[in-house]
Amino acid sequence: MSTDLQQYSTENQLDKIKRYADQRGFEIVRVFEDAGRSGLTLNDRDGLQDLIRVVQSGAADFEAILVYDVSRWGRFQDADEGAYHEHLCSRAGIRVHYCGEQFDNDGSLGSILLKNVKRVMAGEYSRELSVKVFAGQCRLVELGFRQGGPAGYGLRRQLIDEKRQHKAELLRGERKSLQTDRVVLALGPQDEIAHVRRIYTMFVDEGLSEHEIASRLNNEGILTDFERRWSRSSVHQILTNEKYIGNNVFNRVSFKLKQKRVVNSRENWVRAEGVYPSIIERSLFDRARSIIDARSNHYSDEQLLSFLQTILQEEGSLSGLVIDERADMPSSSAYRSRFGSLIRAYSLIGYEPDRDYRYIEINRSIRAAYPEVLDKIVAGFEVAGGDVTRDEGTQLLSINGEFTAAIVIARALTTTSGSLRWRIRLDTGLIPDLTVAVRLDASNSRPLDYYVFPSLDLNVPLIKLAEDNSLSLDAYRFNSLDFLFSLAGRSLFGEAA
Numbered sequence: 001m002s003t004d005l006q007q008y009s010t011e012n013q014l015d016k017i018k019r020y021a022d023q024r025g026f027e028i029v030r031v032f033e034d035a036g037r038s039g040l041t042l043n044d045r046d047g048l049q050d051l052i053r054v055v056q057s058g059a060a061d062f063e064a065i066l067v068y069d070v071s072r073w074g075r076f077q078d079a080d081e082g083a084y085h086e087h088l089c090s091r092a093g094i095r096v097h098y099c100g101e102q103f104d105n106d107g108s109l110g111s112i113l114l115k116n117v118k119r120v121m122a123g124e125y126s127r128e129l130s131v132k133v134f135a136g137q138c139r140l141v142e143l144g145f146r147q148g149g150p151a152g153y154g155l156r157r158q159l160i161d162e163k164r165q166h167k168a169e170l171l172r173g174e175r176k177s178l179q180t181d182r183v184v185l186a187l188g189p190q191d192e193i194a195h196v197r198r199i200y201t202m203f204v205d206e207g208l209s210e211h212e213i214a215s216r217l218n219n220e221g222i223l224t225d226f227e228r229r230w231s232r233s234s235v236h237q238i239l240t241n242e243k244y245i246g247n248n249v250f251n252r253v254s255f256k257l258k259q260k261r262v263v264n265s266r267e268n269w270v271r272a273e274g275v276y277p278s279i280i281e282r283s284l285f286d287r288a289r290s291i292i293d294a295r296s297n298h299y300s301d302e303q304l305l306s307f308l309q310t311i312l313q314e315e316g317s318l319s320g321l322v323i324d325e326r327a328d329m330p331s332s333s334a335y336r337s338r339f340g341s342l343i344r345a346y347s348l349i350g351y352e353p354d355r356d357y358r359y360i361e362i363n364r365s366i367r368a369a370y371p372e373v374l375d376k377i378v379a380g381f382e383v384a385g386g387d388v389t390r391d392e393g394t395q396l397l398s399i400n401g402e403f404t405a406a407i408v409i410a411r412a413l414t415t416t417s418g419s420l421r422w423r424i425r426l427d428t429g430l431i432p433d434l435t436v437a438v439r440l441d442a443s444n445s446r447p448l449d450y451y452v453f454p455s456l457d458l459n460v461p462l463i464k465l466a467e468d469n470s471l472s473l474d475a476y477r478f479n480s481l482d483f484l485f486s487l488a489g490r491s492l493f494g495e496a497a
Contacts, residue, residue: 010035013068020066020099029062039075040126042085048074052085055092065089069100070118075126079119079462124461141250144275146183152243153225153234154196154279158186185243185276188225195222196279199238204287210235233324236331240292245285246278247271293337295330304330304338309349318342318351366409366444373438373447374407380481386488396432399488406432410439410465412448422465424451431455436481439465451476452484 010033021028032047042049054060067073073096074082086096096105101118103111137147150172151157157170162180169186170176176183187193195217202208202216214230224234242249250270299307307329308318315322320332320342332342339345346353374395381388381399389398397405410422424437433455441448453463453476465473478484 013072016068017066017099020097026064026066028066039072039122040077042074042081045074048085052088055089055094058092060092060094063094065094065096067096067098069098070115071122071125073098075122076119077123077127079116079123082119082122083116120460120462127461137250138270140182141248141270142272144184144248144272146185146248147250150225151185151188152241153238154188154192155185155243155276156188158184160184185248187277187279192225193279196238196244199235200280200284200288203235203239204284204291210239231325233321236292236324239288240333242271242285243276244278244280245282246274246276248273248275292331293334295334299330301338304335305345305349308335308345308351312349312351318346318353366411366440370407370409373409377405377407377436377481380485381488384485384487384489386485388488403433403487405434405436407436407438410437411444412440412442414442420467424463424465426453426461426463434484436484437463450478450481452478452481 014031018028020026032051034045034047037045037047039045051065070082073086076082089096098105098115101114103114105111105115141147146157159167159170159176160182161167161178162182164182167181170183199213199217202213203210208216210232213235214232217230217235222230224230228234238244248271252269308323311322311326311329312318323329323332323335323342335342335345339348343353374390374397378388378390378397381397386399387401389401390396391398395407397407399405406426408424408426410424413421413423415421420442422439424435424439426435435453435455437451437453439448439451440446451465451473457476463473468474469477
């Protein structure tokens with residue numbers, strides 16, 4: 001369980017499992033538990049990992065595994081992942097029983113179908129919940145409420161009630177307990193406030209670098225809010241974070257559904273200005289920002305890449321943190337601004353990080369290409385004689401006022417064996433009559449083909465495609481959309497005699 005909800009508390013699950021065991025003559029010899037852990041990934045789920053290790057060792061002292069229901073096995077975003085872990089158990093001769101489900105996991109066709117549907121539903125529940133939570137967080141940010149993370153040096157988290165009345169100051173590690181309570185930022189101790197203002201003065205008026213400022217603070221015995229010594233990056237963070245001028249900024253980094261950490265561009269940030277008491281005047285903050293931005297302007301692209309190459313030779317690897325800790329070169333944000341992203345800069349010097357971050361570039365290009373793809377499809381309907389209206393919020397197309405179409409782009413994913421896979425998410429909330437899936441080629445640079453799915457035939461939230469699929473899927477596959485555009489045309493009938 002990730003939270004202590006009454007339905008899924010580990011005590012309630014174990015009680016149901018014990019009753020199931022008693023009814024079928026099982027004796028429980030071990031309990032594997034993941035309390036306070038998300039089921040989205042296998043990471044941090046020590047209980048499930050231990051269970052799999054015992055099963056694979058061949059030394060398991062049990063012949064069955066009892067699980068509360070399919071969703072407790074995991075809410076994996078790839079339903080096949082849950083099936084894979086269960087297959088490992090089945091291959092070892094150990095059957096998995098779902099005690100709270102209305103079907104027996106006996107290998108029959110009905111149980112297999114129900115189980116797969118449950119796995120997809122479990123993953124989709126987390127996805128839909130993530131969308132709703134994110135929308136709620138954005139709304140709260142716009143209202144001036146803090147959404148997670150430490151307050152920062154010179155600031156403190158303040159707990160308020162639904163009437164915005166002060167309740168208490170939250171210490172590090174403390175959380176609000178009432179749903180109606182909210183958290184805002186308030187001014188911290190006067191000595192920390194004075195040090196923040198002094199940092200800006202040393203940087204803007206005295207011309208000291210972040211590294212020099214950190215050295216001076218350390219020599220004076222001043223520690224950060226985490227009781228640590230100052231570093232170049234910790235000083236840089238104070239000089240660039242808008243919370244010191246009272247702004248509430250959210251969604252600078254995304255880590256949705258525990259899948260991939262993405263550094264978002266500024267246009268995707270969610271902000272509310274002037275909602276907190278400010279420590280620094282806006283004019284002073286802007287002067288500091290302009291100095292930081294200007295530091296890289298006098299360097300050519302070749303010089304910036306040369307600096308990067310030097311760091312790589314000296315450090316052995318590259319990251320935003322490694323770059324920011326170097327006092328003799330521009331910050332990582334300068335590289336993002338100049339080259340579009342750190343990954344792009346890395347590629348220009350021939351460096352490939354251990355983790356593949358190309359998906360960031362691909363997703364960015366797909367988002368940029370989506371309006372063009374949409375315009376081409378709209379133009380295709382109009383050339384055929386159709387009248388198309390577009391919902392600016394959802395981008396849902398209405399053709400001749402007779403049927404609606406949603407357009408999605410499916411990027412190509414390469415498996416370890418070198419084959420291609422596509423994942424198509426159908427927006428069941430919009431309920432379009434047709435979903436047009438534009439499947440990209442292996443390079444994710446141009447359309448490969450098109451799938452046109454009628455909602456009457458397919459109402460699942462996620463479809464997985466291989467290069468070649470069964471007739472039940474490839475019946476909807478087309479090399480062009482000419483046939484679809486023809487649906488918008490009009491035929492004239494002569495007057496009946």
